[in-house]
Amino acid sequence: MMHSTRRLMALAVMLMVFGGCMRGCTSPRPPIHPNPNMDLQPKYKAQAESAFFYDGMTMRQPVEHTVARGELERDPAIHEGRATDGTFLADIPMTVDAEVVARGAERYGIYCTPCHGAKGDGRGMLYERAQIESGDLVGDPRIANLPAGELFDVITNGKGLMQGYRYPVPLKDRWAITAYVRTLRQGGAP
Amino acid sequence: MQIFPHWTNRVPVVLLIGFFGVVGPSTTFLVWYYFSPEFTDVGYQPTQPIPYDHALHAGELAIDCRYCHAQVEVSAVASVPPSKVCMNCHSLVKRDSPQLAVLRDSVANNRPIRWVRIHNVPDYAYFDHSVHVRAGVGCVSCHGNIAEMVVVQQAEPLSMAWCLDCHRNPEPHLRPRDQVTNMTWQPGDDHAALAAAWRSELGLAPPESCSACHR
The missing domain is CATH 1.20.5 (Single alpha-helices involved in coiled-coils or other helix-helix interfaces)
Structure with a gap:
């Protein structure tokens, strides 16, 4: 009797040490730090949950009707792609050099190819997988003849089924993408 | 006696x-x-509110990491995307999927989705994504091959010794900066020479002082 109890205990210890979980095996339970140090501090980190604010978010929205420093969008040309009379600009209101186009190409690759495809023919991954065709930036004359300002406006605010990309693409990158899309229709890479 | x-x-x-x-x-x-975090933290694979499949989105569909984690190049946090970003596609694709009910609710009621954070360095360590991405350290170096993970898990210990290993010898983890988000990029035979060149070009001197990460 005594003997078997001891054996069972030995087995339990062996199981704990060797059978339980080796390094690297997966678990859905949050990590337990045997030595907690100050690993978890009662402070707010980015995108964390808050028990204090009514909306449950640590990160606060700007107060309504306020603008953060440097984020006032009051230049119709650069922020909306429009002239002062409201018509769309024919050209990009900033210097476009090879660097800008290269930046645009890279950003196009990240944000636009899933739908419009690497060639801009409107047949990206969305078409391959779901047979939903997006705007053909190269072959469709309606799109190909858009003034730069309107192209920028569509990127910024969306159009039809396309959502606006004001977030996550910053202002200058949206113009860079506009520049790149215009080189696409002139037959590919700059 | x-x-x-x-x-x-x-x-x-x-x-x-x-x-x-x-x-x-x-x-x-x-x-x-x-x-050790090798035991306590590696392999943490929480159940997320939406069974988002990185192997599908980042792997099969080959969507760039930055499509969703858009702040990674400019901010300390890579950022979990606002639900609106999901809707760029999911207003068209799988619109009625029951798995996306949480997403639709989030967008309709302007409520954030309670994603569970996996990679959590201790609160006294201050990691900055942007500086590492700009230096040409690939996502895969710290996160493992996310493009093959159906459910994301922590792949590396994120311990101080592990950080210092790379800070003391960064070259093996450097890559061309346009390949940072590429999960399958492999260094070539001339990697050592190239990495040394990238390092001097960017003036990389990974700090080893305490205050680099702890303040």
Whole structure:
């Protein structure tokens, strides 16, 4: 009797040490730090949950009707792609050099190819997988003849089924993408 | 009259051998093995509110990491995307999927989705994604091959020793900066020379001082 109890205990210890979980095996339970140090501090980190604010978010929205420093969008040309009379600009209101186009190409690759495809023919991954065709930036004359300002406006605010990309693409990158899309229709890479 | 029986002569020896031979080494082993983030943190694979499949989105569909984690190049946090970003596609694709009910609710009611954070460095360490991405450290170096993970899990210990390993010898983890988000990029045979060139070009001097990460 005594003997078997001891054996069972030995087995339990062996199981704990060797059978339980080796390094690297997966678990859905949050990590337990045997030595907690100050690993978890009662402070707010980015995108964390808050028990204090009514909306449950640590990160606060700007107060309504306020603008953060440097984020006032009051230049119709650069922020909306429009002239002062409201018509769309024919050209990009900033210097476009090879660097800008290269930046645009890279950003196009990240944000636009899933739908419009690497060639801009409107047949990206969305078409391959779901047979939903997006705007053909190269072959469709309606799109190909858009003034730069309107192209920028569509990127910024969306159009039809396309959502606006004001977030996550910053202002200058949206113009860079506009520049790149215009080189696409002139037959590919700059 | 003997106060101590004869066997007590052996007690000091047994205690010494027991302590230094058994208790000491096994305690050392248990702490070394089980207290390390290699054991406690690696493999953490929480259940997310939406069974978002990175192997599908980042792997099969080949969507760039930055499509969703858009702040990674400019901010300390890579950022979990606002639900609106999901809707760029999911207003067209899988519109009625029951798995996306949480997403639709989030967008309709302007409520954030409670994604569970996986990679969590201790609160006294301040990691900055942007500086590492700009230096040309690939996502895969710290996160593992996310493009093959159906459910994301922590792949690396994120311990201080692990950070310092790379800070002391960063070259093996450097890559061309346009390949940072590429999960399958492999260094070529000339990697050592290239990496040294990238390092001097960017003036990389990964800090090893305490205040680099702890403030």
